[in-house]
Amino acid sequence: MSDISKSSKIRSAVLGAAGYSGAELCALLSANPYFELSYAFASGGRDPEPLASLYPRFARQVDILVEPWQDSLIPELDIEVAFLALPHEASEEVAPKLLAKGIKVFDLSGAFRLKQPELYPQYYGYAHQHPELLEQAVYSLMEWQTEPLGDLVSVPGCYPTACSLALLPVLKAGLVAADCIPVISATSGVSGAGRKASLTTSFCEVGLNAYGFFKHRHRPEIEQNLGRKVVFTPHLGNFKRGILATCVVNLKPGVSAEQVKSAFSQAYTGKPLIRFTDKSPNVADVAGTPFCDLYWQQDGEQLVIMSAIDNLLKGAAAQAMQAANVRFGKPETAGLFAGAVA
Incomplete structure (x- = not known):
């Protein structure tokens, strides 16, 4: 049992608790001795239901009632922080209202990830209604976090997390050729599409296929992180959870294997959620964990970097929890580790 008193815990709420990432957040908050899961909300119009009824695997782990959300509840909320596992437009609408009440917001959608509001119609299909918040939001790719986390934290997308963690060490070390456009091929499990039923994401219908050529909403986020254009091709695979990203770059002439190894070592020494593997990583080894597994192979000036994460944890809920831990000291x-469940 934790010796931390209930009164000293950070009171929190999850909006979007009925979805995959929201449910994982509920589990992580319930396992975190410094936080209290005070409320869990889902879309309005539904009946209250225990989270364990929606997700039986959380029975006896997460004791919370998932209630229907209404904005009228905001004045009554006795919380310090809200985690938003909502569609992009829904997050953009509710976040300013929570911030106005003094509630800190950790948003798992793409509503505040891009700094250029003109990109939202092109990649998200709607015009951003609160562009002033794009500058306020702090993007929390935690292994590369340098800016203090404020009251509005934008949690990175799953694909950008996997790809950025793979490529940033060699880019920041200046080892990649100046004219190189990284080529990224990444495959996600079907949980990345959310819980809502659809023929295109039904487990029985999915084999292995590419989608979102040149237009996927995570492409500009990856480019924003890396500071250069990329060729990004996402794929949907016939497995539940996880992402495997294969990233290919051309190195500058004369870059040695030792320089590449040193770049990764210097970038991630002391970073507890990064693991280096001695063979190409397997999504089965990261599913249900908060880790990012990295592996690379070099042939002359060509470098292939493999990155594997759980899209619902390191790619969403676990990174939000990691950021909240840091934000609150x-x-x-x-x-x-106690909250991650395969």
Whole structure:
């Protein structure tokens, strides 16, 4: 049992708790000794239901009632932080209202990830209604976090997390050729499409296919992180959860294997959620964990980097929990290992 008193815990709410990432957040918060899961909300119009009824695997782990959300509840909320696992437009609408009440917001959607509001119609299909918040939002790719986290935190997307963690060490070290456009091929499990039933994402219908050529909403986010254009091709695979990203770059002439190894070592020494593997990583080894597994192979000036994460955890809920721990001055990995469930 934790010796932290209930009164000293950080009271929190999850909006979008009925979805995959929201449910994972509920589990992580319940396992974190520094946080209290005070409320869990889903879309309005539905009946209250225990989270364990929606997700039986959380029975006896997460004791919370998922209630229907209404904006009229905001004045009554006795919380310090809200985690939004909502569609992009829904997050953009509710976040300013929560911030106005003094509630800190960690948003898992894409509503505040891009700094250029003109990109939203092209990649998200709607015009951003609160462009002033794009500058306020702090993007929390935690292994590369340098800016202090504020009241509005934008949690990175799953594909950008996997790809950026793979490529940033060699880019920041100046090892990649100046004219190189990284080529990224990444495959996600079907949970990345959310819980809503659809023929295109039904497990029985999915084999292995590419989609979103040149127009996927995570492309500009990846380019924003890396500071250069990329060729990004996402794929949908016939497995539940996880992402495997294969990233290919051309190195500058004369870059040695030792320089590449040193770049990764210097970037991630002391980063507890990065693991280097001795063979190409397997999504089965990261599913249900908050880790990012990295592996690379070099042939002359060509470098292939493999990155594997759980799209619902390191690609969503676990990174949000990691960011909240840091924001509130708690141990970075608090609750991440006890709460992760395969």
